[in-house]
Amino acid sequence: MAAEVAARESPNRPMVPITYYLLLAAALFCMGMFGVLVRRNALVVFMCVELMLNAANLTFLAFARMRGDAVGHVSAFFVIAVAAAEAAIGLAIVIAVFRSRGSVLVEDIRTMKH
Amino acid sequence: MNIELILFGAFALLTLLSAGMVIFARSPINSAMALVSTFFFLAGIYVLLWAHTVAVMQVLVYAGAIMVLFLFVIMLLNLGESPTRGRPTLARLVGGAATVGLLAVLVITLLKVPGDAPVMAQEAQATFGTMALLGQTIFTQWLLPFEAVSLLLLVAMVGAVVVAKSRI
Numbered sequence: 517m518a519a520e521v522a523a524r525e526s527p528n529r530p531m532v533p534i535t536y537y538l539l540l541a542a543a544l545f546c547m548g549m550f551g552v553l554v555r556r557n558a559l560v561v562f563m564c565v566e567l568m569l570n571a572a573n574l575t576f577l578a579f580a581r582m583r584g585d586a587v588g589h590v591s592a593f594f595v596i597a598v599a600a601a602e603a604a605i606g607l608a609i610v611i612a613v614f615r616s617r618g619s620v621l622v623e624d625i626r627t628m629k630h
Numbered sequence: 631m632n633i634e635l636i637l638f639g640a641f642a643l644l645t646l647l648s649a650g651m652v653i654f655a656r657s658p659i660n661s662a663m664a665l666v667s668t669f670f671f672l673a674g675i676y677v678l679l680w681a682h683t684v685a686v687m688q689v690l691v692y693a694g695a696i697m698v699l700f701l702f703v704i705m706l707l708n709l710g711e712s713p714t715r716g717r718p719t720l721a722r723l724v725g726g727a728a729t730v731g732l733l734a735v736l737v738i739t740l741l742k743v744p745g746d747a748p749v750m751a752q753e754a755q756a757t758f759g760t761m762a763l764l765g766q767t768i769f770t771q772w773l774l775p776f777e778a779v780s781l782l783l784l785v786a787m788v789g790a791v792v793v794a795k796s797r798i
Contacts, residue, residue: 531634533745542736553725601786608794
């Protein structure tokens, strides 16, 4: 226990500025958003949504480290749980759409567009 | 140069590279495999932020459970490469431009956030990010949301079966 404390107290402040983590999260979020807006395959769109959720998680954890507060970790935990639920339902919808239309391209799903 | 900065740079670069492969890969299988590696590298970044428990959950739940679900669906639908790259429609061009604009706004805003963290007390450092602290916070302060999430997962489970089953 004492060794653990000693090992962890040496980086008293984060050696990498928290801003770098936030910028990485912003870049990741924008890549996910780009994929959601530009890709046609509904499965890849879902994967890009997961990227965006991960970027949000990274922001939570970065601010948790900055404030020394465990609530950010709890939020990340909840985001992971909600992402699991979202993936299950979303993929079930993709399967149902593929069954009725034979396609997973988002531009082929336009019944409610007009 | 210190080791933490080098590790952060390596993990960040690899994360962004794999995320780029997720977006630009032609076949959904390649996208899914790139997404798995994105999750692994992000778990490394989480460890650098002292969030060990969340990093473990990231590997178990995301890289394990969710990606297996994705791969299983890709296999089930028997998808090959996407036939052609679609023509750039107006909506897509506007979407791409909006993404670049959002990135610019985010970078300008985030550069104003002070990057310094306050010094933590030694006891706080010893327990920060451990399973014990996370469990204590969840099961005292956040008990009701935790139970609500369990209900949500149950609803998602039943809903997925109902939606995906062809005949009930």
